[in-house]
Amino acid sequence: MNTGKRIVGGIAAAGIVISLAACSSDSGGDSSGDGGPVTLNVLLNGNAIGTNIEAMTDAFEDSHPDITVNVQVLAEQQMRDKEQLNLQSRSNAMDVYMTLPSREGPLFQASGYYEPLDDYAAGAEDGFLDGFSTIAIDGMKVDGATVAMPMNVEGPIMYYRTDLFEEAGIEVPESIDDLLSAAEALESSSDGSYVPITLRGQADALAYDFGAFFHAEGLDWVTDGEPNFTDPKAIEAIDQYATLASEYGPEGVINYSFNESTNLFASGGAAIELESSNLLPTIIAPETSSVIDTTGIATMPGGAPSILSWGLAMSPFSENKDASWEYIEWATNYDTQLETALLGIAPPRDALYEDETYTASLDTPLKQQWSEALQYLLTDGETEIGPVSQQAPEIRKIIGDGVGTVILGTATAEEAAQSIQDQISPLITE
């Protein structure tokens, strides 16, 4: 065989190998176009919502024998990384995924990463759309299109230690000024075994708590396309937040997100925790908590906390869209959400808050306080966790870094406010 033939033979062999590899890489599962068996690939967050839905998915498969569901549960950022890899490569290897429209909604929508669900929802079973909270459904809309179906509602609430409040002789704070006074009183009465307050200091996560301080001053994040950070009230909000964190918060609060804060509070190391309503099961977990009988819950002081919902979205690159919708509809229907509500997930349906089975499950004063705080969020919550933009994650980090410099004492509130304003203005107007 001469050299030319050998080369041609080699290229042909390589071509066959590549073709086979290409065939095997098409992992989208069975086609649904012929109405035969379908395999759905679902990517969920490893929080309580995702893990509960994963555990309940067997019930979906039982009622849909032609649909096999492969559920993958990952930690939030790893889930988001994998989602983006699938979506950027237009892969059909992911059909359904969890999303936070309040965070990535504008960018995902602009990038074409959401399959619009309005038509699917309109064709759903009778009563499917009835009873959803308006604020939860609105939170799933981007540019007027429904991009996901809500799985829960959550927002920052105030967990506090009833015994320590009693010792310090203070009432539950209703305003931010009250909160600062309460922290001061708790600091005075503390024997050093606890800090007055724990809250978020980590840059990416801080806006979630800080929003309540900002809105309590009567401010919106943005007015007429311009951020409001140089407003004297915004500077006041930054100063109040940083004062609480640096003077009354735990050492290293700059690295605190929900895990660190909640572990500290549940172990008895803090008198107040400003944190997500989702964290109640952790705070009262019998195996780890020392504050089960001494915890109270109230709405965030200041009266304007953020509210958000996780949603279940469909990949536009799925080849199993009808089956994907069936899964989304099942995972967010009344019965499933009643079941998850009984497991501690705050439901995004107003109707469930009046369901007898659910209300009967709120069998302690603490759970009732929690439910009341959630209903307050549903009526008075602010749906913007930070300024709405395709660059929302970057903007939130800029806000977090800015407030962080004040917590660390390397900048004044005025300097931080100006820095935040300068950095996020171009991102908002883009």
Add this chain to the structure above:
Amino acid sequence: MTTIPLGRGRRIAPYAHGIWPLVVPALVVTAALIVIPIAYSIALSFSGLGGIGSGFTMANYERMFADPVFWQSVQITFFLFAVCMIIQMILGVGLGYLLSVDVPGRRILQGAILIPAITASVAVGLLWLLFYDPTLGTANQLLRAVGLENIVWLGDPAIAPWALIIVDTWQWTPFVALIVSAGIRSLPADVFEAAGIDGAGGWKMAWHIGLPLLAPVLTVAMLLRTVDLVRFFDLAYIMTQGGPVNATNTLNLYGYRAAFINQDSGYAATLQITLFVFVIIAAAVFTFIRKRFTIEY
């Protein structure tokens, strides 16, 4: 033996020209896994907001050079690189010498000290996160036991980079030591015997004979650590997420954030290509040094 001319004096043995078809799959795989992603990233870094195909632009590079966070991340990357390298080489040589001495249990000790290097960085990061916890962590308990004040290890911008340096040094010094130890054990004994006969003492032999002969081994260790340190990512990602206030935001971490958190693929590609250039330059420098200072024996 007859040879086939390939131009400019290069020759290939006659049996070799039949191997090309067999090489093609390896070339295809190499291109698919290495060349194409790099070429794609370069193209992306020179593309506009519309991605590849939206026209050539230098906008991402102009933005990068005007970005204070980029310069801060470069500064942090090279600070971590320089400090870790110096500490790990000094400790590594000392520990490597101790490991090269024949004592009972040396092999077991060699295996044991390698445990940090073969442990997943995620596990190492989480372990040290607990160790550094300001309230409950062992680090501050030890400080308090000797009457010192608590340190906010990961919450102070001036201390957090040093906290990462301690962890990286704990994890990778044994690896350097193992390379050095193997190098010392392979040195020719006759050179040292001759120096001893000539009256050279222990330090003189180590400084004037041992270290020069070890230079190729040391530069290999430095090259391996350089490639890792310039790409510093995992410990910072697990332990600080680049904080507090970007104090540990390495270039690699910043590139990751741009890609997966800010979802800014063009800028992320620009940052990663810049990092790639840094790695190439650093590797080239140490390769040059290795060739320049290698002593044949």
